[in-house]
Amino acid sequence: MAARIDADLFSRAKAADAADPLGGYRAAFDLPVDTIYLDGNSLGPLTHAARDGVSATVDTEWGRGLVGSWNTADWIGLAYRVGAMIAPLIGAAPEDVICCDSTSVNLYKVLGAALAKRPGRHRIVAERDNFPTDLYIADQAARRAGPAHHVQWLAPGQMIEAALDEDVAVLMLTHVDYRTGAMHDMAGLTRAAHAAGALVVWDLAHSAGAIDLDVAGCNVDFAIGCGYKYLNGGPGAPAFIYAAPVHQADIEQPLTGWFAHAAPFDFSPGFESRAGIGAFLTGTPGILGMRCLEAALSIWRDVELSDIRDKSLALGALFVEAVATSDAAPMLALASPREPSRRGSQVSFHHPAAHGVMQALIADGVIGDMRAPDILRFGFAPLYTRYIDVVRAADRLAAIVVDGRFESAAAADGGAVT
Numbered sequence: 238m239a240a241r242i243d244a245d246l247f248s249r250a251k252a253a254d255a256a257d258p259l260g261g262y263r264a265a266f267d268l269p270v271d272t273i274y275l276d277g278n279s280l281g282p283l284t285h286a287a288r289d290g291v292s293a294t295v296d297t298e299w300g301r302g303l304v305g306s307w308n309t310a311d312w313i314g315l316a317y318r319v320g321a322m323i324a325p326l327i328g329a330a331p332e333d334v335i336c337c338d339s340t341s342v343n344l345y346k347v348l349g350a351a352l353a354k355r356p357g358r359h360r361i362v363a364e365r366d367n368f369p370t371d372l373y374i375a376d377q378a379a380r381r382a383g384p385a386h387h388v389q390w391l392a393p394g395q396m397i398e399a400a401l402d403e404d405v406a407v408l409m410l411t412h413v414d415y416r417t418g419a420m421h422d423m424a425g426l427t428r429a430a431h432a433a434g435a436l437v438v439w440d441l442a443h444s445a446g447a448i449d450l451d452v453a454g455c456n457v458d459f460a461i462g463c464g465y466k467y468l469n470g471g472p473g474a475p476a477f478i479y480a481a482p483v484h485q486a487d488i489e490q491p492l493t494g495w496f497a498h499a500a501p502f503d504f505s506p507g508f509e510s511r512a513g514i515g516a517f518l519t520g521t522p523g524i525l526g527m528r529c530l531e532a533a534l535s536i537w538r539d540v541e542l543s544d545i546r547d548k549s550l551a552l553g554a555l556f557v558e559a560v561a562t563s564d565a566a567p568m569l570a571l572a573s574p575r576e577p578s579r580r581g582s583q584v585s586f587h588h589p590a591a592h593g594v595m596q597a598l599i600a601d602g603v604i605g606d607m608r609a610p611d612i613l614r615f616g617f618a619p620l621y622t623r624y625i626d627v628v629r630a631a632d633r634l635a636a637i638v639v640d641g642r643f644e645s646a647a648a649a650d651g652g653a654v655t
């Protein structure tokens with residue numbers, strides 16, 4: 238296979254790795270050797286801390302402590318504790334974030350709470366191109382809020398601000414687009430929603446752990462996000478909810494289970510909500526998942542979010558440059574914004590045989606993913622992705638595309654879903 242990437246890019250990558258302030262964090266991960274993992278935006282990899290944390294929970298807390306571990310290991314307080322660990326990663330105070338349930342379920346809860354705070358307004362404004370779970374959940378939230386409630390779906394490129402008027406209750410947006418990595422202006426759009434009297438709900442699935450977020454500084458009303466992507470909490474890890482302090486006094490959310498009760502162990506037939514962010518809880522948390530995420534989050538203790546963003550921007554820019562200066566450039570159209578500051582932590586390219594190309598790339602040791610119909614998606618998680626990984630990935634991608642090795646790979650693939 239001919240070299241398709243300029244040798245200078247390899248030298249620059251090695252120098253950048255040697256100077257990387259986050260370089261030491263890679264050792265916290267148990268990554269398979271000979272694999273370049275660029276799919277942490279779908280599922281973050283295993284950390285040594287998570288493996289150890291889960292095994293201690295299983296052996297000691299569950300195995301020996303049995304039911305007493307709800308108290309002795311404070312399982313009962315995990316939702317708050319893990320929420321407090323996520324808080325600094327999104328620019329929130331510890332008491333304003335709770336960890337629970339899935340992103341989809343949490344979205345339903347915060348949309349319900351937000352709609353309840355804007356009586357007399359009937360519209361959720363949202364983007365048609367968003368990740369499908371957000372579309373389905375918003376539709377349900379609107380349908381169940383009342384006969385006049387509905388979602389206004391914006392087409393790609395349609396001006397969001399122009400849709401905001403006195404009937405809008407909630408502007409619901411995903412901060413970083415799952416296909417293209419395009420990032421919204423959180424501060425500006427939150428301001429625009431507030432100027433129209435609406436509340437804003439942000440989905441941070443592709444942002445938390447990858448961007449230097451500041452939900453409090455942006456005056457965000459509600460946010461939700463994923464534990465299993467850049468936070469590396471493991472498959473199906475619990476998700477999180479942020480609510481601004483101003484909204485926590487009287488939360489009316491639609492899935493009030495007993496964990497949201499002010500005194501759950503009174504087993505009272507009448508519901509009385511917990512005060513504060515705990516009002517968003519529903520039922521018994523999955524403790525193994527909570528512990529796994531908690532342990533994975535422990536590695537973030539001393540991480541500077543500005544280092545995360547700086548490296549994320551640099552990794553993305555290097556990948557774009559490597560592909561753009563390769564022989565494959567005419568065959569790979571950038572699907573992400575060209576301006577790095579308008580991207581999250583992923584870079585995507587269009588290719589008409591994206592599925593086959595990605596299968597060939599995976600066979601070559603580079604794991605990214607594809608999104609229909611034609612998007613090749615590469616996520617850059619600054620804690621473990623090296624600059625050299627990015628250049629090697631671009632090199633192998635270019636070789637596959639130029640050599641046309643993807644057709645046979647497409648034919649051989651059985652149709653993976655991820």
Ligand SMILES: Cc1ncc(COP(=O)(O)O)c(C=O)c1O
Pocket residue numbers: 339340341342368370371411415440442443463
């Ligand atoms: C924007 C967005 N929201 C939500 C989700 C996932 O929600 P859940 O974890 O509930 O499946 C994803 C990805 O799976 C996503 O990309």
Ligand SMILES: Nc1c(O)cccc1C(=O)C[C@H](N)C(=O)O
Pocket residue numbers: 278279280368415442654655
């Ligand atoms: N959440 C996923 C899952 O349960 C299985 C496979 C993939 C996923 C994903 O992460 C999808 C994802 N949110 C995306 O950005 O495409």
